[in-house]
Amino acid sequence: xxxxxxxxxxxxxxxxxxxxxxxxxxxxDINLLNETVRPLECKxxxxxxNKEYLPRLLQDSKESQIGASYQYDVRYINGNTDWxxxxxxxxxxxxxxPMSEESVIVEAKCELKDKEIVVKTxxxxxxxxxxxxxxxxxxxxxxxxxxxxxVRDNIDQQIKHYQKESLxx
Amino acid sequence: xxxSIIFGLIVSATAVLFLSGCGASGQQFSQFATPQPDxxxxxxxxPSSLLGAGVYYDIHVTNPSNPNLIAGExxxxxxxxxxxxxxxxxxxxxxxxxxxxxxxxxxxxxxxVKGGVGIGFIVGRPNLDIVDMNTCKIEIAETKQNN
Numbered sequence: 001x002x003x004x005x006x007x008x009x010x011x012x013x014x015x016x017x018x019x020x021x022x023x024x025x026x027x028x029d030i031n032l033l034n035e036t037v038r039p040l041e042c043k044x045x046x047x048x049x050n051k052e053y054l055p056r057l058l059q060d061s062k063e064s065q066i067g068a069s070y071q072y073d074v075r076y077i078n079g080n081t082d083w084x085x086x087x088x089x090x091x092x093x094x095x096x097x098p099m100s101e102e103s104v105i106v107e108a109k110c111e112l113k114d115k116e117i118v119v120k121t122x123x124x125x126x127x128x129x130x131x132x133x134x135x136x137x138x139x140x141x142x143x144x145x146x147x148x149x150x151v152r153d154n155i156d157q158q159i160k161h162y163q164k165e166s167l168x169x
Numbered sequence: 170x171x172x173s174i175i176f177g178l179i180v181s182a183t184a185v186l187f188l189s190g191c192g193a194s195g196q197q198f199s200q201f202a203t204p205q206p207d208x209x210x211x212x213x214x215x216p217s218s219l220l221g222a223g224v225y226y227d228i229h230v231t232n233p234s235n236p237n238l239i240a241g242e243x244x245x246x247x248x249x250x251x252x253x254x255x256x257x258x259x260x261x262x263x264x265x266x267x268x269x270x271x272x273x274x275x276x277x278x279x280x281x282v283k284g285g286v287g288i289g290f291i292v293g294r295p296n297l298d299i300v301d302m303n304t305c306k307i308e309i310a311e312t313k314q315n316n
Contacts, residue, residue, distance in 0.1 A: 049256040049273055078298040081287040085220050088288055099288065102298075132287065138296050139268040141259055 024128045024143070026150045033160045040159060042112065045069040053148045055110060057159040065114060070155075072108040072148065076140055079132055098131040104140050106147040110155050120162060124154035193247030195314035201279050201306075205252050209274035211260060213240070213282045213297075214248035214309045221245075221286025221293035224264065228284070232258040241316030243284045243295075248312040262295035270297050281305030 039059035045067060046054055058068050079100030087099050110122040128143035130136075204210040213228050225244040229237055230251060240251045243262060251260075253274050260282050261269035266289065272280050283300045286293035300308075 047275075076299050078283075078300070080298075081220070081285045081296050084288045093288070132296075134288065134290065137266040137268050137294050138287065138298075139261075139270060140299065141261075141269040141271040144271055 024126060024146055024150060026124065026126045026147075026154050028124065028154070030154060030157045030161070032157060033164065035160075035164075037160050037163045040066070040068065040112070040163070042066040042068040047071065053152050055152050055155045055159060057156050057163075058110070066119075067113040067116075068110060069113070070108070070110045072106055072151065074144060074148075075105045075107075077103040077105070079138060093134050096133045096135055098133050100138070101129060101131045102138060102140065103130075104128045104143040104147055106144070106151050108148075108151040108155060110159075122155045122158040122162070124151040124158070126150045126154075193244050193313035193315040195247070195316075197313050198248055198309050198311075202250065204277050204279060207276055208252050208254055209272075209276065210279045211251045211253050211258075211272065211274070211282060212248055212279070212305065212309060213243060213251065213260060213284055214305070214312045215243050215245060215284040216308050216311060217246035218285065224286045224293035226262040226264050226295050229261050229263075230258055231261065232256055244315055246312050247315035248309055249316045250314065251316075260297065262297060264292050264294055265289045266294050268295040268297045270299050272299065281309065283308065 037057065039057045041059050041061040041064045043062065043064055043066070044054070044058055044060045046069070053072065054070055058070065079102035081100070084099065087093060090097060093099070105125070105127050107125045108123070111118050112120040126147035128147045130143050132138045201212070202210060222245045225242050228240045228243050228249055230240055230253060231237055232254060233256065234254050241249045243249060255274050255276050257271060257273050259269050259271050261267055262284065270282055274280070279302070281300050281302060283298045285296040287296045288294070
């Protein structure tokens with residue numbers, strides 16, 4: 001009898017395992033280029049404080065005539081605890097039933113300028129969804145960082161493609 | 170009146186008296202202050218709620234210049250005012266698990282973080298959200314300072 005209960009609970013738990021995960025989607029989809037390219041030497045304009053989020057293929061050079069401005073915007077769609085008074089009566093909480101969902105949206109833009117004229121724009125966006133349940137708490141620090149790194153990597157790939165195309169022209 | 174009803178009333182009255190001591194006792198929020206030079210200002214507030222009213226937690230701020238500043242206790246219906254240096258700062262709270270938000274603080278800017286309490290295994294868990302200033306202005310007005 002007890003064995004049967006354990007099997008039922010395991011089956012229900014397996015249904016909700018996916019709910020506990022954080023999922024991230026980055027746009028645009030881009031083919032990964034594994035070849036190494038030289039970083040773009042440019043005057044970087046970046047008003048963020050964490051240099052980790054800057055595309056790694058932008059290399060700051062005071063002498064360069066090319067300017068690159070990198071900026072990002074972070075928006076939050078918050079979950080809430082308003083329904084927790086009812087959630088407390090939900091027996092499925094013990095198997096990871098989601099209580100709320102929150103999202104972080106990051107939009108990044110990198111403009112390459114030659115004498116103040118924009119010659120190329122790279123854009124990337126990311127959405128990270130995270131559910132709160134009894135096994136995973138809320139908080140946007142992790143998804144924010146994951147998204148900022150994901151858009152950085154996406155823009156790096158776009159720069160790689162751009163440089164490869166420029167070489168062929 | 171039956172004994173069980175009287176017992177229920179006594180328990181309820183005791184709970185109300187017990188929880189009434191958990192709220193903030195400082196000044197009611199009136200207006201946002203001006204940030205100090207070369208700093209930003211972060212308000213962390215928690216609207217009054219019956220759910221998890223007795224649960225409170227410390228608000229910590231982590232940044233390169235101060236790895237663990239304890240700004241104060243976030244009790245039910247309270248707010249904390251924190252001067253934070255320019256740059257990335259993590260604002261977090263912890264009971265049986267941790268909740269955190271990260272802000273990129275700009276010079277002279279004011280930010281708002283809304284706190285709450287959600288369900289936990291043994292004790293309520295902190296819930297922290299970054300909110301826009303319009304929402305903050307409305308909700309923080311009902312709270313009292315606790316640091």
